[in-house]
Every structure is written in C-alpha cells, then in structure tokens.
Amino acid sequence: MRELFESTIERLLADLVTPELIRHCEAGHWPADLWAALESSGFAVAAAPEHLGGAGASWEDLYGVVKAAGRHNLPLPLPETMFANWLLGQCGIEARNEPLGISMRSTLSLNHAAKGAFFDAPWVAPAEILVTGTLCDVPWGRDVEHVVALVPGKRTTLILLSRRDAEVSTKQNTAGEPRDDLSFKNTTPIAIADVPADWPDDVIWWGGAMLRTAQMAGALETTLDLSTRYATERVQFGKPISAFQAIQHQLAQMAQHTGSALVSAEAAFAESGSQLATWQIAAAKVCGAEAAGAVAAMAHAVHGAIGFTHEHALQLGTRRLWAWRSEFGNQGHWTQRLGRAVAQGGSASLWPAVTSGRLAALSST
Incomplete structure (x- = not known):
C-alpha cells in the first residue's frame, strides 16, 4: 500500500503544485481545485479505519504522503486532516473527507457537569454541553470545515467543532501559511468522546x-x-x-x-x-x-x-x-x-x- 500511496501522491502533486500556485496561496488564496483532487484521491481519510469511512492505512504507509507534502510545499492542510481523521477514528467517530484542523495550543474547557465524564461511545453532543476557549495556531483555520481538539479533565475528552461557530483571528507563519486562532464561546460540539486511556494528554x-x-x-x-x-x-x-x-x-x-x-x-x-x-x-x-x-x-x-x-x-x-x-x-x-x-x-x-x-x-x- 505504501508504494501505491507514494506513486499516486507524487504524480498528483508534481502535476498540480507549482511555484506560481504556492505564491498565489501565500497571498491568501485557497486552491479549491487542488483540494478537490486530494479529496477525490481519498488521502484525507486514509488514516481512519475502513468501517468509519477510511482506508485503514498505517502511519508507515502514509509516511511518503506526508513527506511528499513537504517536498512539494503543499499549500493545504492535508497532513493535519489525515491526523485529525486518525484521531476521530481511534475514538470511534466517522471520518470526514473535508479539510480539518488541529491546534498547536488550546485553552478550551467544557462548562457542563459532564466535564471529565466517561463516555462509552462517541455521540452527538446535546445542547447543554458547551465549549468555551481558544484554539491557537490552527493551520488554515480560516478555511477548514471542522477542527478536532482535546479538553483536559479527569479523563481527556476529544471534541469536534465547526469552524463556522468560531471567531477567527488570521495569522501566518514565516512561510506565509495560515496559522489562525479560533475562539469559541458557549459552543455546542458536533461530536464528543473520551480518548483511549493509554494516550498522552498532549x-x-x-x-x-x-x-x-x-x-x-x-x-x-x-x-x-x-x-x-x-x-x-x-x-x-x-x-x-x-x-x-x-x-x-x-x-x-x-x-x-x-x-x-x-x-x-x-x-x-x-x-x-x-x-x-x-x-x-x-x-x-x-x-x-x-x-x-x-x-x-x-x-x-x-x-x-x-x-x-x-x-x-x-x-x-x-x-x-x-x-x-x-x-x-x-x-x-x-x-x-x-x-x-x-x-x-x-x-x-x-x-x-x-x-x-x-x-x-x-x-x-
């Protein structure tokens, strides 16, 4: 599987990612056609289990894909999306074939009695569970559809939030890649689940x-x-x-x-x-x-x-x-x-x- 992934992503990026496109993206453009091609390829959900909409690929299989993204200076959050879908899959939540975000730093908290509770399975969060705080330095935060985050407690909780519910503060890193802050106030998560007990909190x-x-x-x-x-x-x-x-x-x-x-x-x-x-x-x-x-x-x-x-x-x-x-x-x-x-x-x-x-x-x- 690894050889197939590497040859496929290499052909795709070599054809579509050019210096001109990268410079255009650094000016604030979202390359919709390029993302559509990646979405059609299935790489965004590749790390998720098959029964949850992915390909069940291992990280060893996907090393070449992430490396190719770096080699071609891919101006899209494909690596972050693959990892976000892996997180969802490991917690039993269905994969999403769309741009997803993860945060480098977080101040999120749950303001409900269920904070720190143990959930037997992932579920759609009821309206009384609300999230407040900021996700900092989210790659392409302004463009992702949803963001995956962790909330600490007695047991760390994974939540899925809609970017449309956030107030977005746009920023960039040295390379001109978006690294945005997403602030939420009394926001209802799309889904919520306890993470595996043997995972580190970070x-x-x-x-x-x-x-x-x-x-x-x-x-x-x-x-x-x-x-x-x-x-x-x-x-x-x-x-x-x-x-x-x-x-x-x-x-x-x-x-x-x-x-x-x-x-x-x-x-x-x-x-x-x-x-x-x-x-x-x-x-x-x-x-x-x-x-x-x-x-x-x-x-x-x-x-x-x-x-x-x-x-x-x-x-x-x-x-x-x-x-x-x-x-x-x-x-x-x-x-x-x-x-x-x-x-x-x-x-x-x-x-x-x-x-x-x-x-x-x-x-x-």
Whole structure:
C-alpha cells in the first residue's frame, strides 16, 4: 500500500503544485481545485479505519504522503486532516473527507457537569454541553470545515467543532501559511468522546510533531536537490562551482543532515500505531529541526543572493523549514524533553531505551 500511496501522491502533486500556485496561496488564496483532487484521491481519510469511512492505512504507509507534502510545499492542510481523521477514528467517530484542523495550543474547557465524564461511545453532543476557549495556531483555520481538539479533565475528552461557530483571528507563519486562532464561546460540539486511556494528554502535540518531521524531511530533499543542481550548472572561473572544495563540503554536509532527518522521520512513522512512538518522534523532531537550520543556511550560501529572491523556488522550501522546525515544539523543547525523560529513568534505563526504542517516562514529562 505504501508504494501505491507514494506513486499516486507524487504524480498528483508534481502535476498540480507549482511555484506560481504556492505564491498565489501565500497571498491568501485557497486552491479549491487542488483540494478537490486530494479529496477525490481519498488521502484525507486514509488514516481512519475502513468501517468509519477510511482506508485503514498505517502511519508507515502514509509516511511518503506526508513527506511528499513537504517536498512539494503543499499549500493545504492535508497532513493535519489525515491526523485529525486518525484521531476521530481511534475514538470511534466517522471520518470526514473535508479539510480539518488541529491546534498547536488550546485553552478550551467544557462548562457542563459532564466535564471529565466517561463516555462509552462517541455521540452527538446535546445542547447543554458547551465549549468555551481558544484554539491557537490552527493551520488554515480560516478555511477548514471542522477542527478536532482535546479538553483536559479527569479523563481527556476529544471534541469536534465547526469552524463556522468560531471567531477567527488570521495569522501566518514565516512561510506565509495560515496559522489562525479560533475562539469559541458557549459552543455546542458536533461530536464528543473520551480518548483511549493509554494516550498522552498532549497526543495532538505529539502527532503534530510527527507530521512536521516528515514534512521537513521532504523539504530537505528538495533543498538538497536544488542546491546540487545549481552548483552543477553555475559556472565560475571557467568551471562549475561544484568543483570547488568548499562547495563540495557544504553539499556533503547537507546530504548528511538530510539523510539523518529522513531516517529518523521514517522511524517515527514506522513505529507509530494506535499509540504514537514518543521516543522516535522526539528524536526525529530534534534531528529534523537541526537539519532544517543547517541545510537552509548552507543552501542559501551555495545559491548566493539569487536564492532569496521571490522568483526563485529555493526560498519557498527554506522558509517552510524555518517555520516547521519550531511548530509543535522547537529543537530546544524536544531536546529538553528527551533529556528529562532519560534523567528520570536513570542511567540504567538509557541503553535499554536506545535498543528497544521505548522510554516510559517520555510521554509524561
């Protein structure tokens, strides 16, 4: 299934996602035709169980799809929609083949006696259950149909909210991608359910970090390809600049960082199932964030001033690398989280954690 997904998404994005379209979207345009093509492909619901309207695909199957979204600078919330539908499916709620949102930070609360109650099954929320608060930095929040969020309590509750019930404050990240705040006041959820008991309270934070690792890996591939091609074609002093040792050294370093990010991101997806692989996700986010900074800097050094121009494709990817490395936790956040978990487990737990890929303390730090 993975090979089929990768070949399909690659053909689709290669044909439809152009630098001109990306620039148009950064100016505030929603590419309806492109989303319609993605919707028809079924990728938006692929991570949901088959009996709930999805394809039952694993995260290992979908790694190539998320990576392709990063490689082509996809100006749509496809990765977030896939993850939102996975969350819904894991809680027994039917998938939605439409743009969905997730939030990087939330202040939501339930103002009903049912707050923290245990629900035996997902259900349409009655009118007396109301939600108040703000979902911050929702990717394409102004354009999504619904947003999936978590509300803490005695047991964490998943809710599905309509974007039309929210007051939207529009914002953008460094790459010009919408990162909007959605504020709700006494809003009735569309659906509500208790999350699985073994999920971390911040599972959306973990899932968002996992998505960004694959997107950064894809963008790093493109950045390396552009730099290698430019160095081969650009002639200085009678020979391609790729013949100069300083440029060769930079390209080699870029390849090393890109390879590290690719392997670590793929491991995070391959090890994630009904529970997300926290150790692998944290490590991959550290590797990806470090690579993003180093590779983007060296790519612009190789290209010189031309790489910063609006007309050149390089800055479309590097601006996303700079943005994505900080979303759902920057390098410092994940480095500290890994360090605290290792320290909490004690020195005797470090090597077993490395060999098994599991560190019990990590998801609770």
